[in-house]
Amino acid sequence: MTGILILSVISCNYSNAKEDKNNNSKNSVNMKFEKVALPYATDALEPVISKQTVELHYGKHHQAYVDNLNKLVVDTKFANADLETVVKESDGAIFNNAGQIYNHNLYFTSFKKGGSGEPQGALADAINAQYGSFDKFKEEFNAAGTSLFGSGWVWLAKDASGKLSIEKESNAGNPITKGLTPILGFDVWEHSYYLDYQNRRADHLKELWKIIDWDVVSARY
Numbered sequence: 392m393t394g395i396l397i398l399s400v401i402s403c404n405y406s407n408a409k410e411d412k413n414n415n416s417k418n419s420v421n422m423k424f425e426k427v428a429l430p431y432a433t434d435a436l437e438p439v440i441s442k443q444t445v446e447l448h449y450g451k452h453h454q455a456y457v458d459n460l461n462k463l464v465v466d467t468k469f470a471n472a473d474l475e476t477v478v479k480e481s482d483g484a485i486f487n488n489a490g491q492i493y494n495h496n497l498y499f500t501s502f503k504k505g506g507s508g509e510p511q512g513a514l515a516d517a518i519n520a521q522y523g524s525f526d527k528f529k530e531e532f533n534a535a536g537t538s539l540f541g542s543g544w545v546w547l548a549k550d551a552s553g554k555l556s557i558e559k560e561s562n563a564g565n566p567i568t569k570g571l572t573p574i575l576g577f578d579v580w581e582h583s584y585y586l587d588y589q590n591r592r593a594d595h596l597k598e599l600w601k602i603i604d605w606d607v608v609s610a611r612y
């Protein structure tokens with residue numbers, strides 16, 4: 392087992408390492424898709440996200456996407472592909488599960504206990520230039536997440552020139568399929584908030600800003 396793990400680490404594709412150090416995107420026959428390691432305790436995000444929600448969301452939902460994808464890619468052209476390639480090039484069930492692994496790896500690494508205030512550096516400058524202020528940006532982002540019909544994600548993304556955009560995506564959608572780079576994603580599937588906020592999605596989105604790890608998120612810009 393240890394030998395396989397060491398071999399896996401050596402052969403990992405690190406193209407996405409800055410965003411997802413532990414996102415073990417696979418390009419070796421011995422490797423399987425995995426979820427990112429949780430960088431905090433399951434109760435660290437309380438009261439914004441309860442321990443029970445983290446345990447179910449990370450431990451059950453996210454795990455299910457990983458287990459599903461590992462089964463689905465067997466004997467397909469994606470068996471040895473890295474996760475980003477699978478997301479960009481697949482459709483149907485493979486896309487749904489790969490997209491959700493990618494999305495949740497990004498999501499769960501965007502938080503820390505107590506948060507860290509506001510965006511920093513170049514990201515802060517870009518937000519202020521495009522949206523007027525961080526508060527105005529948050530309003531627009533929350534409105535996009537609240538108005539998204541059904542399950543999906545609201546993303547802050549950038550294009551190749553650094554221009555920011557707020558992207559609404561249904562189900563497992565991700566900006567990388569449009570050639571954009573995701574900076575921050577809020578999960579608006581009911582499984583992400585229903586135990587803690589029931590139907591009050593807007594309240595949940597407002598609270599999430601209190602636990603953002605802006606060191607990590609700003610570095611994605």
Ligand code: MN
Pocket residue numbers: 448452495578580582583
């Ligand atoms: Mn989710």
